[in-house]
Amino acid sequence: MRHVELKVSTASQGGHAVVSVYGEVDLYTAPRLQAELASLVRDGAGRVVVDLSGVEFCDSTGMNVLLSAMKRLREHGGTLELAAPRPAVRRILQVTGLDTVFSVHDALPALEGT
Template sequence: MELKISSRSQGCHTLVAVRGEIDLYTAPLLHGELVDMLDDGAARLVVDMSGVEFCDSTGLSVLLSAMERARERGGDLELAAPRSAVVKILEITGLDAVFAVCESADVMEDAIIGAAK
């Protein structure tokens, strides 16, 4: 399955919409995109996971690595609207306690826009 990634910035915040499956084959693409965004100055990444149908340990590793990179630069990475299959793997791995997770990308986007004003 193909992975599609799109983003839009609002100041130092970037909303990243991910669609498809994040696995061993597609994770390098996501990693590259997130690193590029951070290297281009994005401080806070909000990853809209509503279109992610599957995420394996490789995908979780990419998200964790990007979050650590963002935090090293004084920013953060948050997950928005993950599907139940992704929530389950976050819970099983204990990463639900590591990532900030919002149930809706709209709520997260509203917070970004509000913080930018």
């Protein structure tokens, strides 16, 4: 089985954070994403946008990480949104019905309050 590395980077601006994810999110790589999202929750981020444009694959483990982060952010009055999912990831969101649970943007929204 090939092992694809997951890269996660965060850019924060005010109470907003953009988490850019590259690679495949699965059972082996999801803890990396989970740790990044958990630290944003701890730091009190108000709005977190997860940029999925670099994600080729996301399994149920990855979806659960995103869901639990969204729930924790909501408990603290924050939001978690998904941006620019590739067709394969968008299909998973639609099949699981999660496209109605998450706010999903076709492109990365501007962070500034416009």
